[in-house]
Amino acid sequence: MIYQGSCHCGAVAYQVEADISSALSCNCSICSRKGYLLSFVPGSNLTMLKTEQPLTSYTFNTHKIKHQFCPVCGCAPFGLGVDPEGNEVAAINVRCLQDIDLDALEIHKYDGKQS
Template sequence: MPRHLGSCHCGQVRFAVDGDIDSGLACNCSICSRKGSLLWFVPRQQLSLLTPESSLSTYSFNSHRIRHRFCARCGIHPFGEALSPKGEPVAAINLRCIEDLDLASVPVHQFDGKAL
């Protein structure tokens, strides 16, 4: 399984994530559309934080089911954490934070989060 490295803009938050990037999801909900995130979902155990947990801040709203994680210094959102519909921990990786990834090669699916 390939390992991908990623970070926020300033580098205070660094992470590694294992898996094949087969697609991204563009959501039009209020927070995703403002952040411009392009998300890739993986089981949470495939994400390893390479910097201290204290380098992250957390934002949660509405149903408080998703923990939106962002850098406490530069504000970039590298990933989020939640439970899948089956109750399993998942991470939503912001593909725009993965190093050396050719985003043009990743198929993007649109998700109507605004309708939820």
């Protein structure tokens, strides 16, 4: 399925091809503060449709995920990284996707504080 996603102000828009039936809820410092619900997909499944200004990137701790932010509204619709096998991945914040029923998703808890 192809989902449309964006930041809050619409300056950043993208689409992602994925079958999203679950999401990861991590308790690390950034995910818990931002309220992320993440779905990881191959990086090639993410297509940028609109970026009015270059995205701002933030990394912390192990620097494995580059969290991408809209410089206008501050919304963080996705992150970019590499999986343990070296493949590019996109960590999609499913809260930024249109037409997705968050209540229907199976939520997996991840203890990022201890990782």
